[in-house]
């Protein structure tokens with residue numbers, strides 16, 4: 591993304607943000623509440639049209655393209671506030687996501703596999719309205735993985751999990767990265783971000799405050815002052 595910007599009223603929610611997500615990497619976008627992380631996701635995935643700047647995917651200009659067009663190209667996202675059809679079961683929801691690229695029988699099989707990998711099989715036949723918030727976030731992740739994606743954007747899917755519960759999604763994300771899938775993720779839990787990400791981008795008041803390896807960011811005095819001090 592290059593020079594990406596979005597203004598709400600007088601507020602520059604995302605202000606001249608440029609960075610690259612290299613293929614096969616896990617990149618984490620961090621920053622305080624209201625820094626513009628979710629808005630950046632909305633701009634990248636076509637849920638909001640940027641006022642300024644551009645987004646390229648594999649060399650193609652995709653600025654402002656519709657979410658379903660981008661999903662078909664392999665770019666999918668989770669939602670910080672997961673909304674799902676309340677009466678559908680977990681496996682039905684994940685199967686529906688898989689229909690993007692697969693006929694029903696294969697989508698159903700893939701949904702079961704993804705749920706197995708996320709240790710969610712026991713909840714496959716639970717309806718969405720009965721799920722806890724952390725489980726809803728795991729369904730968000732499962733939906734993304736079921737689409738056979740190339741690039742996955744995850745918005746705080748581990749927010750409600752304790753450290754031990756994070757192991758399963760973390761391992762799944764690492765395995766998928768190792769198989770060539772690219773991730774851009776927003777997470778507030780610093781030990782998770784630090785161990786998962788190949789690169790970190792720090793947003794503050796809509797602007798890019800820093801970019802670097804986990805070590806470089808942890809050692810950056812300005813980041814420590816503005817963000818890490820409060821999060822660690």
Ligand SMILES: Nc1ncnc2c1ncn2[C@@H]1O[C@H](COP(=O)(O)OP(=O)(O)OP(=O)(O)O)[C@@H](O)[C@H]1O
Nearest residue numbers: 598601603621622623624625626627628629630670
């Ligand atoms: N649709 C909107 N209309 C008006 N203001 C908005 C809208 N969406 C976001 N904002 C504002 O833009 C700023 C950035 O919000 P955003 O949700 O991107 O932050 P965030 O970094 O994801 O925060 P959090 O960590 O709390 O999820 C905030 O001040 C927010 O209130």
Ligand SMILES: [Mg+2]
Nearest residue numbers: 627628629670
């Ligand atoms: Mg957010």
